[in-house]
Amino acid sequence: MSENGLNTVRIPVGWWIAKDPTPPKPFVGGSLKTLDNAFTWAQKYGMKVIVDLHAAPASQNGRVHSATRDGYREWGDSYIPDTVATIDFLAERYSESPSLIAIQLMNEPYGVDLGSLKKYYQAGYEAVRKHxxxxxxxxxxxLDRDSKVLLQxxxxxxxxxxxxxxxxxxWDKFSNMNVKQNIDYIRYNRASELSSLTSSNGPLIFV
Incomplete structure (x- = not known):
């Protein structure tokens, strides 16, 4: 990967990684060792790692990749402490690695209360900054909010x-697009959206 110009990998993990090697059922152990190996390989080949909390306790979006078993999304205020504890665990474990470039606090929240999400993001940020x-x-x-909702x-x-x-x-509007139309949508529509999100004193934007 590094020989082909790729310099960063984003690695998804579930909250149960902090319980490894004996996470609660139905989850299985081994994810922490795998992530440790990934950091070792990244350092060897001069790459950076984004650790992404892809599955938060009780699911943040009700989709299978967030570890829901039945499609329910239950993440909210009562699950913030456990979610922050996972972030704290990851930040403490990998903060000294030269390969750590970022920690993503959550992947694709959908249908969650915005106030709860901001409360968690602040606590998660503080957990990372401890280390x-x-x-x-x-x-x-x-995913269900305007892309500017977190800017301020x-x-x-x-x-x-x-x-x-x-x-x-x-989404339906993409169903009948051919390849060129899809590329043109990125070139004109997405580029305009990204331009509106980017400012000199604002956060960086990751697509």
Whole structure:
């Protein structure tokens, strides 16, 4: 990968990684050792790692990749302490690695209360900063909200990135587009959206 010009990998993890090697059922152990190996390989080949909390306790979006078993999304205020504890665990474990470039506090929240999300993002940011002042902290924009909803909030923090997580599929308007139309949509529509999100004193934007 590094020989082909790729310099960073984003690695998704579930909250149960902090319980390894004996996480609660139905989860299985081994994810922590795998992540340790990834950091070892990244350092060997001069690459950076983004650790992404892809599955928060009780699911932040009700989708299978957030570890829900039945499609329910239950994440909210009562799960913030456990979610922050996972971030604290990851930040403490990898803060000294030269390969750590960022920790993503959550992937693709959907249908969650915005106030709860901001409360968690602030606590998660503080958990990361206990261990490292250099790693970026990535805050995922809620998929069901305007892409500008976190801009003002994020300006209060240092070295923060907003993940807008654009998709050019899953919605009806993309169903009948050919390849050129899809590329043109990115070139004209997405470029305009990204321009409106970017400012000299605002957070970085991760697509």
């Amino acid at each position: 490292t002042s250099s790693a970026y902290v990535i805050m995922s924009n809620p 909030f994020a300006r209060a923090f240092d070295r923060v990135v907003i993940d807008v997580h654009y998709y050019n599929l899953f």
